[in-house]
Amino acid sequence: MKPLFTFNNSKKAPKNDQPDRAVPVSRPLSHSLEANLLELQQGVGKSSDVVFRRIGQITDKFPLALVYINGLVNSDKVNQAILQPLTESTDLKEKEMTAEAAFNLIQDQIVKVSDMAELKTFETLQASLFEGNTVILTEGMNRALAADTAGWEKRSITEPSSHGVIRGPKESFTEDLRTGTALLRRRIKSPDLRVEEYKIGQRTQTSIAIVYLKGIADEEVLAELRRRLNGINTDRVLGSNYIEELIGDGGLTPFPTIQNTERPDAIAGGVLEGQIGILIDGTPFSLLAPSVFFNFFQSVEDYNQRFDISSFLRIIRYLSFFVSMMLPALYIAITTFHQEMVPTTLLVSLAAQREGVPFPALIEALMMELTFDVLREAGVRMPRAIGPAISIVGALVLGQAAVQAGLVSAAMVIVVSFTAICNFVIPAQTMANVIRLLRFLMMLIAGILGLFGIMSFLIVLLIHMAGLHSFGVPYLKPVAPMTPRYLKDIFIRAPHWMMKTRPKIAAAQETQKQSSVPEVKPADRSSQHKEDDSP
Structure with missing residues (x-):
């Protein structure tokens, strides 16, 4: 049964209730280093935590400048991978060096970071700064480089404060999005695990990742989830409940239609069953969709004991x-x-x-x-x-x-x-x-x-x-509409060797979770007793 999208739940505010921030106009960078720095200083309001570091005139033609936000970057990484290589480089001091050649040399050889990106507008430059990158500006170029130097303080992985279990993993998500995706990758080592990232919130620019298994998750459900996420028009996302209310079904119903949990094994189990995980940066609670009524009575501990x-x-x-x-x-x-x-x-x-x-x-x-x-x-x-x-x-x-x-x-x-x-x-x-x-x-x-x-x-x-x-x-599936073969994990939990197929509740199709179970035979004790009795 294909999903029936009878509810349009991308809650759009009326025109008079739209956030009070106008749509930004793309402004290209200038060839002048001083003009770019002045424009950037005006854009961030001369905030004290934004550092403008002029390296000095390494060459006679191309002075450089670094811009980063103190507290969002790893200072040791900035010094060792960017600042020190730039000041000690002899190739940049060649007299015949052009601005384009210097820019390419910095990007390809000098700066020693794993992730580099080119920036062409002030809007992308500011967004890159707020993500913990260090921006490198050069004289004579209307482009900039963003080096990945993010290194803000974050909480270590601890035991979940909610959804506790006696027998099972003791790890929980943290407020860091990349830690969350890494915890899922540790559990699902499959190339079919896909991670798509979105930026939601005009002012907060919160990173949100949807996680699913290609070929298992329903493509129509994925398309509907993407549509609802792209339809969100708000200036803030500070927690998982913001997303849950903005994309959830049901309107004024008191019943939740999206699960939330801080356990990576719960998200991994749902993804393996065909659900889609939604991870939000800044909160340890992640979401699972679609979710039916009976999902809220299942615990991860059910699968860790008899x-x-x-x-x-x-x-x-x-x-x-x-x-x-x-x-x-x-x-x-x-x-x-x-x-x-x-x-x-x-x-x-x-x-x-x-x-x-x-x-x-x-x-x-x-x-x-x-x-x-x-x-x-x-x-x-x-x-x-x-x-x-x-x-x-x-x-x-x-x-x-x-x-x-x-x-x-x-x-x-x-x-x-x-x-x-x-x-x-x-x-x-x-x-x-x-x-x-x-x-x-x-x-x-x-x-x-x-x-x-x-x-x-x-x-x-x-x-x-x-x-x-x-x-x-349907919220009461597989009871209404009734599908008897999917009831093995609803009111009771059948043995693992009986649940060979993945129920087509959230998945695109009914696929096998396991093909065969090893046959268990009782041990032949008679021959063993004879051997023990022999001299």
Whole structure:
């Protein structure tokens, strides 16, 4: 089934909301070195971190100048690979040297860096400076050279702060884009792995790379992703959520249609399944598209342990999803409208607990849920050393005090606590946040319409999810539309030797992941025992 691109989600701002920066006009460089330096100084506003280094008149005809941004370059590399070779070169001091010959000599022989590029306009020159390059300007040439000397400080590879696993790799992406692509190259050593880079954001000029496997990723999905990225018209991209909201499907839906993770093995696994990875410079969180609903309940740890344990844990996640979303609403509906559904002994116990509570069950549940969310946010924002203590102690003290004061019942404290615990089971934080929102809506409906309202809300929610797409892929695929042979890795995780083909959910076609499995035979112990018993 080919993707159906029924949603146009390249969000374009109206004309009166366009960024306040005009489209830059290409301005060519001058043959005069002083004119180029003056124009460049005016362009960057004489910023103190932009270094203009006049080398001196190495030749009688062609003075040189280096321009770079302090903090974005490796100073040792600038000195050893550019400055020192230029000052010590004897070839540039020949009297018959022309400007063109000197320019080519610097580019081909003198400067010892791995990557060199020619620049012809001030716009490309400024962009090159902001990427950490050193620009070499010469007298008599309307071109410049950009030498790759990037060397800013960056964070080392550490263990992921989210999406933690017990058994599996302990590496995470960093804020450096090249580190991210290198981590993927280490895992997928295939020439079919393609990396395409984009610059998005008129002012931030953020580097964004899409990563996919040629022949595995769907070309129509790739074309749609490129169209949406090229259609972004904004002046800033400071994190992965900017891109996620600008290119994602669904409009105002609360459900995420793009995964985010900081684990390289998760991105590599998705790319091998036909998804497309999106890496953003400046943030450790990368994106995976297209993504269906069931992808958010899968963890990389599912594939690093036995299939039976993984299947059990995955079923636990689905059950936790429904419990976290529906348990407070069911409690409100049953205790308010449907007391006949509760056993008599339990009903008497609940009535005794609520005898002194002045609020109805709906207000009681909303108070407890809001209190718990406030405590959780306080634990996140507080300093790391005391944050967990504040959240745990606050929940215990406030819960116990509220029960003793008669504001809430003990049963409500149990319901809210178990709901919160189930919410933490969901491996994708974006899906867990969706459950938090839906829980409040469902509680309000349950307090007004009871179980009838809950069932009506679930039907509307299911219809809404069935209408969602992620880059043309139905959001509930392979359940709706139903494709039984693709269910081996949805509700349970089948053994690796059973999943021989790649499911055609995000991939261009159903291709084989493995062709054969070695036959395992039980060892013949009888001959071994005979040999052991022989003298």
